[in-house]
Amino acid sequence: MDLCDLLASDGIIASLKATGKKHALEELAAIAAEKTGLDRREIFNTLLQRERLGSTGLGSGIAIPHVKLAGLRNIVCIFARLDDPIEFDSHDGQPVDLIFLLLAPDHASGDHLKALASISRVVREPTVLDALRKAPDAAAMRQALTRPLPSHAA
Numbered sequence: 673m674d675l676c677d678l679l680a681s682d683g684i685i686a687s688l689k690a691t692g693k694k695h696a697l698e699e700l701a702a703i704a705a706e707k708t709g710l711d712r713r714e715i716f717n718t719l720l721q722r723e724r725l726g727s728t729g730l731g732s733g734i735a736i737p738h739v740k741l742a743g744l745r746n747i748v749c750i751f752a753r754l755d756d757p758i759e760f761d762s763h764d765g766q767p768v769d770l771i772f773l774l775l776a777p778d779h780a781s782g783d784h785l786k787a788l789a790s791i792s793r794v795v796r797e798p799t800v801l802d803a804l805r806k807a808p809d810a811a812a813m814r815q816a817l818t819r820p821l822p823s824h825a826a
Contacts, residue, residue, distance in 0.1 A: 675790050676818035678749035678774075680707045684810040684817075685752035688771075693723070693760050696752075697737060700773045703750055708775065710743055715775070729762030734795050738774035738788060740781075747787050748775045751817065753804060770795075770804055797821055 685703065690696035697719045705712035718739045722728065729735040750773040757767035772791050776784035794800055794817060803816035 674818075675749070675794050676814075678747055678787055678790065679814065679817065680748050680750055682810075683707065683748070683750040684813045685750065686807070686810045686813060687755055688752040689755050690758055692758050693768075694720070696754065696758055696760075696768075696771060697723070700737070700750060700752060700771065703752075704748065704773060704775055707750070708744055708748055710741060715739075715741065719773075723761075727761035727763070729760035729768050730792075730795070731762050731764035731766060732795075732801065733757060733766055733769045734772075734801070735760050735762070735768045735770070736772045736774060736788065736791055736795075738776070738784070740776045740778040740784060742778045744775055744777045746777070747780060747783055749773065749787065749791070751813065753807075753813065770801065793821060 690699055698716050701716035702712050704715050719737050722739045728737045752771045754769045757769040760768035774787055800816055804813055807813045807816055
């Protein structure tokens, strides 16, 4: 599963203003609601429930909030770069400035895991993270997210 297939059209937010974790999730839920037709409140509440199970802050300034939702037909990924890093309860204690929101249909367990793995591969590349943080606009971010990753084969 390729990240370029997952990213929603116009699903890259180059500049998101958020004062904290809840605010970021609320903003992303509103954007996701526009893209999916699902209820903003339902998306937000489901994201909050997921965060109560454990933070989706991975470390290195990255978070991947992800949930399954009834009524969703396809996997949707939205990427946002925050104007200012926020506390996200990440395991390394570092604030988050890059967020991948992943929404999957409630019946798509295997595809949901493949999508998470795809995002994880991309965010493990320091050159991609650097490019995302320095990109001047959403087009440059899309290019950074969808270019082929270097092979680490031995």
